[in-house]
Amino acid sequence: xxxxxxxxxxxxxxxxxxxxxxxxxxxxxxxxxxxxxxxxxxxxxxxxxxxxxxxxxxxxxxxxxxxxxxxxxxxxxxxxxxxxxxxxxxxxxxxxxxxxxxxxxxxxxxxxxxxxxxxxxxxxxxxxxxxxxxxxxxxxxxxxxxxxxxxxxxxxxxxxxxxxxxxxxxxxxxxxxxxxxxxxxxxxxxxxxxxxxxxxxxxxxxxxxxxxxxxxxxxxxxxxxxxxxxxxxxxxxxxxxxxxxxxxxxxxxxxxxxxxxxxxxxxxxxxxxxxxxxxxxxxxxxxxxxxxxxxxx
Numbered sequence: 001x002x003x004x005x006x007x008x009x010x011x012x013x014x015x016x017x018x019x020x021x022x023x024x025x026x027x028x029x030x031x032x033x034x035x036x037x038x039x040x041x042x043x044x045x046x047x048x049x050x051x052x053x054x055x056x057x058x059x060x061x062x063x064x065x066x067x068x069x070x071x072x073x074x075x076x077x078x079x080x081x082x083x084x085x086x087x088x089x090x091x092x093x094x095x096x097x098x099x100x101x102x103x104x105x106x107x108x109x110x111x112x113x114x115x116x117x118x119x120x121x122x123x124x125x126x127x128x129x130x131x132x133x134x135x136x137x138x139x140x141x142x143x144x145x146x147x148x149x150x151x152x153x154x155x156x157x158x159x160x161x162x163x164x165x166x167x168x169x170x171x172x173x174x175x176x177x178x179x180x181x182x183x184x185x186x187x188x189x190x191x192x193x194x195x196x197x198x199x200x201x202x203x204x205x206x207x208x209x210x211x212x213x214x215x216x217x218x219x220x221x222x223x224x225x226x227x228x229x230x231x232x233x234x235x236x237x238x239x240x241x242x243x244x245x246x247x248x249x250x251x252x253x254x255x256x257x258x259x260x261x262x263x264x265x266x267x268x269x270x271x272x273x274x275x276x277x278x279x280x281x282x283x284x285x286x287x288x289x290x291x292x293x294x295x296x297x
Contacts, residue, residue, distance in 0.1 A: 007064070008038050008064045008088070009064055010038055010039055010040075010041070010061075010063045010064055010065070011036070011039070011040045011041070011063050011064065011065035011067055011090065011117075012040070012042075012043070012058035012059075012063045012065075012066050012067065013029065013030075013033065013040050013041070013042045013043065013067040013069060013090075013092070014043045014045060014055055014058060014067070014068055015029060015042075015043070015044055015045065015069030015070065015092065015094065016045055016048060016051060016069065016070035016071075016074045017044045017045060017046045018045075018046055018047070018048055019070075019071075019094070021094075022044075022046065022094075023046075025069070025094050025110070026042075026044040028110050029069055029092055029110055029114070030042050032111055032114040035114065036114070036117060036118050037118070038064075038065075040067070041058065048074075051074070051077070051078060052077075052078065052081060055078050055081045055082075056081065059081070059082075059085055059087065062087075063087065064087065064088060065087065065088045065089075065117070065293065066082060066087050066088070066089060067090035067091075067092055067117065068089065068090070068091060069092035069094050070092075071093075071094065071095020071096060071097065071098065071272075071273065072095055072097060072098065072099050072100050072136065072137055072138075072272035072273055073095070073271075073272050073273040073274045074095070075089075075091060075100055075136050075272070076100075076134075076135045076136045076137065076271055076272035076273075076274070077272075077274065079127060079134055079135070079136050079290065080133065080134045082290060083134060083289055083290055088122050088291045088292065088293055089291065089293065090116075090117050090292070090293045091104065091106055091113065091292065091293070092110065092113050092114070093106060093108050093113060094110075095273075097203070097204075097205050097206035098206065099137045099138060099203035099204055099205065099206055099272075100136045100137040100201065100203075100272070101113070102203045102206065102208075103137060103201035103202060103215055104123075104125075104215070104292060104294050104295075105294065105295050106294070106295065116293060116294065116295050117293055119296065120293045120294050120295050120296060121293070121294065121296050122291040122292070122293060122294075123216075123291065123292055123293075123294040124216070124288045124290070124291050125215040125216050125288070125289075125291070125292055126200055126215055126216060126217065126285050126287050126288060126289065127200060127285075127286045127289050127290060128198065128199070128200035128220055128283065128284070128285060128286070129220075129283070129284040129285070129286050130198070130269065130271060130276070130277050130281050130282075130283055131277060131281050131282055133271070133276065133277070134286060134289075135200065135271045135272055136200065136201075136272060137199075137200055137201045138197055138198065138199045138200065138201065138203070138204045138210070138213075138272060139197075139198040139269050139270065139272070139277070139283070140195065140196065140197050140198070140269070141178075141180075141195070141196040141198075141261075141263060141267045141268075141269055141279065142178070142193070142194060142195035142225075142233070143175050143194075143195060143233065144195075144205070144270045144273075145267070145268040145269055145270035145275045146175060146268075149268055149270075172230065175194075175230060176230075177193060177194045177227065177228050177229070177230070178192075178193060178264065178265065178267060179191070179192055179193070179263060179264040180192075180196055180224055180261070180262075180263055181262040181263065181264070182222060182224070182254055182259060182260070182261055183254075183259070183260060184260045188260075191224050191226055191252065192226065192227065192228050193225055193226055193227065194225050194226075194227045194229075194232050194233040195224075195225040195236075196222065196223070196225070196261070196263075197209060197210055197221075197222070197225075198220065198221075198222050198261070198269075198283045199213035199220070199221045199222070199223060200213060200215055200220065200285070201214065201215050202214070207237065207240050207241050208240060208243070209223070209236075209240045209247070210223045210253070211248075212253050216288070217285075218257070218285060218287040218288075219257060219285055220255075220256060220257070220258075220259060220283050220284060221253055221254070221255055222253070222254040222261065222283060223251050223252070223253050223254075224251065224254075225250055225251055226250055226251065226252055227250055232250050235250065236251065257284060257285050257287075258282060258283070258284045258285075259282070259283050260280065260281075260282050260283075261279060261282070261283055262279050262280035263279040263280075266278055266280070267279050269281065
C-alpha cells in the first residue's frame with residue numbers, strides 16, 4: 001500500500017444521507033475508506049439540520065482531515081465551519097451536479113474520490129462570499145433559485161435527476177428576464193439579463209459555464225447572460241454543454257475581489273443549490289482561505 005504523501009493521522013467523515021441513495025452511499029464509502037492509511041471516524045446524518053452539530057463534534061477531536069459527503073449544497077453549507085480550523089477538507093461527491101468536485105478534478109465515483117484522499121495532496125484554494133457567507137463553488141440569480149425555491153419537497157429524492165429536470169422545464173415557462181446593476185455609483189452598469197452566475201469555479205449545474213473562474217485566482221467572477229428573451233439562456237446552456245464557442249456570445253464577465261450586485265426587481269440567490277440570500281448583495285473572494293485534498297497535478 002502506498003503511503004499518503006501528507007501528514008494525515010486521523011480523519012472524520014460526515015455524510016448527508018437524506019437522499020434516496022444516502023444510506024447505501026454511506027455504506028459504500030465506509031467500505032472504500034478501509035484502504036486509507038489512517039483511521040476515519042464516520043458519521044451518517046439523515047437529518048440535514050444535524051449536519052453542523054456533527055461537524056462541530058468532529059472538529060472537537062482535532063482531526064487532520066474532514067471529509068464531507070453530499071452534493072454542492074452540503075459542502076457549501078458546512079465549509080464555513082472549517083475556515084480557520086487548521087483542517088484539510090476532503091470531498092466525497094454524492095450529489096446530482098458535483099460542480100465543486102469537477103472543478104477540483106476529483107473523480108465522481110466513491111472509489112476514485114477516496115483514492116484522492118489516499119494519494120492526493122492538500123491544495124490551498126479560494127472561497128466565494130456573499131455578504132460574509134462563504135460558499136465553495138457558485139451562486140446564481142435567475143432560473144436556478146426559482147427552481148430551488150419552488151420544487152416540491154421530496155420530488156428530487158423520489159424521482160432523482162429526472163424529477164429535477166422536469167420541474168426545471170415547468171418553471172422555465174414562467175421565468176422572466178430581469179435587470180442587473182453591477183458596481184456602484186457612476187461606474188455601475190445596467191444590463192438586461194436572463195441569468196447571473198457568481199463564480200469561484202467554472203462549473204455550475206455540472207456544466208462548465210464560467211471559463212474565467214478558478215478556485216485559486218484570488219478573484220470572484222460575475223458572469224451575466226445578457227438578453228431579453230428566455231431563448232438566450234437555452235442557447236447559452238446548450239452551447240456550454242457542447243463546449244461551443246457560441247457560449248461566449250451572450251455573456252459578460254466581471255472580475256474583482258469585491259463586486260456589488262443589485263437587481264430590478266430584487267431577486268433570490270441560490271448558493272450551490274440552496275436559496276440563502278437576496279439582492280442587493282456584495283460578492284467577494286476569500287483568497288486562499290482553506291485547504292482541500294486534490295489530485296496530484
